[in-house]
Amino acid sequence: MSQMSSIAGQDLRDMFSAATTWLEKSSADIDALNVFPVPDGDTGTNMMLTMRSTMEEAFRAPDHSAAGVAHAMARGALMGARGNSGVILSQIWRGLAQGLEDKDSFNAADLAAALQQSAQIAYKGVSNPVEGTMLTVIKDAAAAAQAQVDAGNEDIISVLEATVDTAAESVANTPMLLKVLKDAGVVDAGGQGVYTILEGALRYLRGETELMRLRKPQIIVSELPHVAPSLQTAAVDEVPYGYCTEFLLKGEELEPETIRKRLEKKGESLIVVGDDSAVRIHIHTLTPGNILQFAARLGTMHQVSIRNMDEQHQDFLEMQKERMPTIDTAVIAVASGDGLSDVFGSLGAAAVVPGGQTMNPSTKDILQVVEATLSDKVIILPNNKNIIATANQVQSLTQKKIAVVPTRTIPQGVVALLAFDYEAEFNANAEIMEKALSSVKTIEVTRSVRATRINGLKIKRKQPIGLLDGQLIAVGDTNPDVINQLLSRLDLEKAEVITIYSGVDAEAAEVEQISAGITEKYPQLQVEVIRGGQPHYSYIISIE
């Protein structure tokens, strides 16, 4: 691939112009991600409009040096910034302009330094920086660029490639940092926007303009499963949102720092950015009048926008409510292993009680989780024969209505949960779920803890052994061997789906070998592999 050691002003302009077009294709998708800080669903549009204004100014700039273009971009962004995300974006360009000061063209090291400056200025523009937003993404991206340069990389394209890759990872990680994102099951919209802009610029530099015309940016998907949000998230009772107040203040000798200090106590999400002739102000306040009065004394106000955020928030709460399962019955499951917990969570279990083989939870452990659920009716899935009795005792200790579906294995728990009928009454549901248990066979593979003889099998210590619905009936030298023995005992003619939950100690290559082996031998079956992460059992396999 061609190397590139420096970029001139015109290329700077063209690369971000291409990036703007790239972002534009994605703005509706980004809008759909928006849940933070206020769910008004227009982050993509705001960033796109801000970028348009940014680039219009860049094309008007008389100075074609990199510094000249960057300054024009910063000015255009400040003038046209819309919404929270637009304002932060304008700070990123301002930082870039500072970083490229006096430069006719710039090299990889200059770019890295300028991005670092962008991140710094962006953080400074926000009075309460929150991680898991576009701030984090630009910071991580800038750090990646710097790391490349520090490692001696002088090729701008490959430096930017590393930057974009890191930005993507950073976006994917935003739900880990910000609970609202996790609850909503989305990545941060602003972060996605920053990533898309950087990616668009990179694609332009790589000469992929044709491809950019035909394709559209990908929304980064977080690996997180969507776990049903708890009621608290939707009922979160913060300070009333008040009014989102935004405007551009023009005047002479304005002092952004002083203005910020004056406004700091007046509301939330304060952003004050700009220079001595133009300052953009964004604040969530209960008293927009006071803010405007204060600003009117300093200069003239432009693009004034005041929106009632309580209305927006109400709509959001309604939307959140719809996301919740419309049930008054909670199902809780006992499982160990993060993967298995996620499986139950993703299928709608209200909570997972940690436990399983050799670590049976106490009645109290289960009771606590039962009491913590928001529902008065709880169905418990013990998922182990030694936990059923414990679960049965819960009823005598709580006012809530309890049903225990006697699931003896994880696969039984999964089919029971799947069979949950959203329309059925509590008792009927427990019956429906129990009836579903007969539709699944369970294979469990573990290692013998001692040498023994059982069911006519001679077993050595640490040898792989296999259980079919709780009966130890196979022993072998390898896990695949044991699994094959067990599968051959089943009538797979009528089976349709095989799900393999790999244990915490299962090796990826072996998992692959087992799943490929089954697919080859029984091509009519749908085989699914899920990382269960459970201890003790190398494999738990469900045959439905």
Add this chain to the structure above:
Amino acid sequence: MTVKIVTDSLSDITSDLAGELGVTVVPLYVRFGETVYKDRVEITAEEFYRRLVSTPALPSTTQPTPNDFFQVYDALAKETDEILVIVVSSKLSGTYQSATQAKEMMKGKCRIEIVDSLSVAMGMGLIVIAAVNAVKAGANLDEAADLARRCVPRSHLIAYFDTLKYLAKGGRIGKASGLLGSLLSVKPILTTKDGEMSPLTRVRSLNAGLDYLYSVAANCPNIEGLAVEHATTPDDADKLVERLGAIYPKERIYRAVISPVVGTHAGPNALALTVLEGEKK
């Protein structure tokens, strides 16, 4: 003069059946990119599903315009002075709005009753058929409209979706969104409840889905009408009809194809069963 019945193309009443029943079907619109088609008038269901899976951008759908309804009312007004309009759930489409606005445009030239089916596909189709039968038996407009309204809570549409992808992207997922995000591949089974798509349960395979659909009909003590429809897999639907033959005369089960407009949200391989429950005596 006899009552004329109008419905929209989401009733899945094909032109043949419509001719037989004497029903006028107002098409909704399907848009792929820049091109707009009248549902099943300008694009066949087969062509539609072929493009649905091969085109990266999802099609979008639009309700008929008030004028579309007005034209139909106006033409029918030459033959009758009573029109019964049965439309798709107002929670799923703005078709009800268009039908109502068109009624105002008629300025009382003709008596028009509009019934919100609170359902879609054959869930509304069977209501239309029931109304047609009532009119054939001599019902006037008020009686036919009353009968249709009483059918609404008794019409149960149960749908098996191969994927929720299309429903989620189309923004009409309603309460079924709780089914999204499963780590296992599961096939949702949905129903219409209060006019919206609502989750019933989940299965992991087509056969389990067919079992479920069959069990819904088998557990209904008093079946007045049955309909089975498919998106792209007629053989699977036929299998279901075959099984339902054990509990209901096979020849009386209506077979239909899920309309492209609904298919935009249901996706390929979807199947639907409608049970019209008999009135409690």
